[in-house]
Amino acid sequence: MTSGEERRIQELELLYKISSILNQSLDFETVAHPVLQTVESVMDVEHATLTLYNRHTGEISIEIAEGLSSRQASKGRYKVGEGITGRVVETGKPIIIPSVAKDPDFLDRTGRGKTEDKAFLCVPIIMEQEVVGALSADEHNPDEANLNDQIHLLEIIAQMLATAVKLRRQAREENEILKAENERMAMELKARFQPDNIIGKTPEMQQVYTQIDQVAKSPLPALIVGEVGTGKGLVAEAIHFRSDRNLGPFVRVHCAALPESVLDRELFGSEKGALVGVVNEAPGRVEQAEGGTLFLDEVAELTPNLQIKLLRLLQQGEMERVGARFPKKVNVRVICATTKNLQQMVSDGTFREDLYYQLHIVPIYVPPLRKRRTDIVLLADYFVDHYCRLVGKNVRRLARGTIEMLMSYPWPGNVRELENAIERAVLLTEEDVIYPHHFPPTIQTDETSGTPVSGNLKLMVEAYERDIICDALKSSKGKMAAAARSLSTTPRILTYKIKQLGIDLTAFSK
Template structure:
């Protein structure tokens, strides 16, 4: 074939790729998905190992790896202008071609942790993405880079020229994305947004089920405002933890989060606790005391079990919300307070309203943004992740080498109705860890309530022989998992002969092969 024919074929590839890219740069398309689609088109059509965009972050004035299309696991990275090949392209505004990565000392290999094999078999092309203005001094917005299979230099230079065309085509989108990044960083720093409603849940907050993801989404919606949130749900569902999550994504997150369980104190002491008192206001008031509203000034006050407040205390809480001021017990001097309120209750406040035990005006003031947390029995997908989290936490605290929860124990967890919700589950795991002397939590480490509950009737109705056989099977499966399907090793671990293990495997129809890789993830 003639060289002209080969060039014609290359040109055709570039033209078809360009047509696909033009479809993706339509003005109505969303920025990130559109740019990601362009990187995918480049990788697919021109056989690049990966393609990625590094965009200048106006806040830090550093290049951040923003969008990537790569079959391998991606790593986040930040480049300083002038440092490494990407930093140099950004600083100079000139494209760079590296025929073989392993032979270039300037390449930092920060973002993808490329293997030695990749460095030896890949070329690197990096072109600047410049602002789409007609000025001679165009601003460099970022860089477009690709990892390409090693090719003759002429072909790499053709790729480079084509990528420069693509960079010019996407410069408008990159500019708009840069503005969005800057705006988002500004809003985050001012506490106006919490990092996105679908961001990862905060530490210790498990939200696997759809219903709890919705709860977390609602918390992130109300967090940035100063609106009062009312958390409703049974005792032990995690209302206090949710209050912490709301405070953490609010502009007040660096200020105090002060908590009071209104049911934990006698009614006559609650007012003093909330609003403080003057010296001599009542017997035992030997000095002035600041109330929790003062302590929480400029921060957040979490009132748990607000339905337990007396009508007098309710009136004063209402005044604090409306007037932004309080009076200490025994004083007529008003004190200005700026407090964001989060309330919680397990009680039906509507019933208390009808009975005259809760003020209607206060109810409407605190019910601005209600969030209902479902009981644990209605979100069973969360049970196992919560149990595993508690297991890890308590095993570390009590210095136990407990690795996992056995399958029969997991069955008990998922079948039980958990009247005490997450709090009961947590207490159950703490007890199990304390009494467990093995590496596995088993059914006999769990409280009797779980083993005798109606939901486990199928287990408790087993005959003695059946129960022994089930336990024997569980031990055998655990040993085979640990030994990765090696029956000889399992026999050693169980301190029985190989013949007995072989007999039991056949008796219980256990498929040994499926445990061959059981522990590779560890």
């Protein structure tokens, strides 16, 4: 048997082996290494390498390479037309480099070495007339007479690999698109819930922002304390979306809204047949928050039994469904909120002390609105703009009397009460200015609004006239003619009213 015949038999055996590997699976991860190892052993080459061409980035990168470290492989990146591999992908034609030391186009980015006794063979991987990647290998002390045979054999192998490589490239590109979309959504969510967008510039709120940043970086449980309506849920969302769990779910549970038996199933789920009428297993909110954040609002309302279950979740990272025989490990970050004094509840024996210390690591105190009065107008303007867009109205501003009223009112319901009051005012007003009488009677009092709501008719009319004239002067920056036009009257009558009501005109011309 001649050497040529022996070579042909070896080639057929190689192709048969590769065909057998590919028949087992078209999964790239499964077949790539065995194929490249077979190529190296039969063809007496080394550093057999598969590169993929990414159509979206225009980059060619090493996907799998025999004999290269991951660091070396990560350096094997090329633009189309760059280096030998780039030229092969660009032209769709194979290239033989008999001696890499003598060819300046051989870039050696992976650091394999440019020696005179080493040849480099590279062929395109083509699927449906489209180059999807390249197959390459090094050959030491090559017989130049056989290099054409070697490159032809690599072309056949590349064609056999084409389907698997194309599927791999498609999966990678889809994964990159999905990753980019996730990153974009994460950035949008982060911008939406970042502390800068929690309205408030007072020192008290600046401290809250600082704590949000500190707590967001930690995987530990967090506790948010504040009165009803102060925005504890918004703080919890900000922590979640600024943490490394921002791509995971944010699951909210109100602990005071459900009785213990229902809340137990709601939180921890139930097994099939655990209860009468339960025919399927039902994962709870804890499992739904896997990889993300579980927000427990009004945690002080948990019963002793549920406090024990929550403590187990915090300490051991595991939970147990209703009716389950074994616990289940979960990866969940817990944030709790309360309006109650948990320390007092511990002293009273209604809240577990060990659970209190698990939660009370870095508590965040959200101040009530009465302690951040300079934020009231900022919040009111935001809510006016929000509800105007919602109902299609064009309210330009709050009347001066309205601002004085809002600043004087104690706001026992905090930001939530302010939002509801502004929503009502936007709905009721038929003008482009919101006045005190657009607000609920509970807010309209002599002490808070400065506008009498009962008593002497003359005083009530004067207060109303003073309010609308001041608003007109404010809009016109003290220009009498413009203010008179906006009120559909004459400058002479307006001047008379200003003097009668004792309005200081100079205050509006500054």
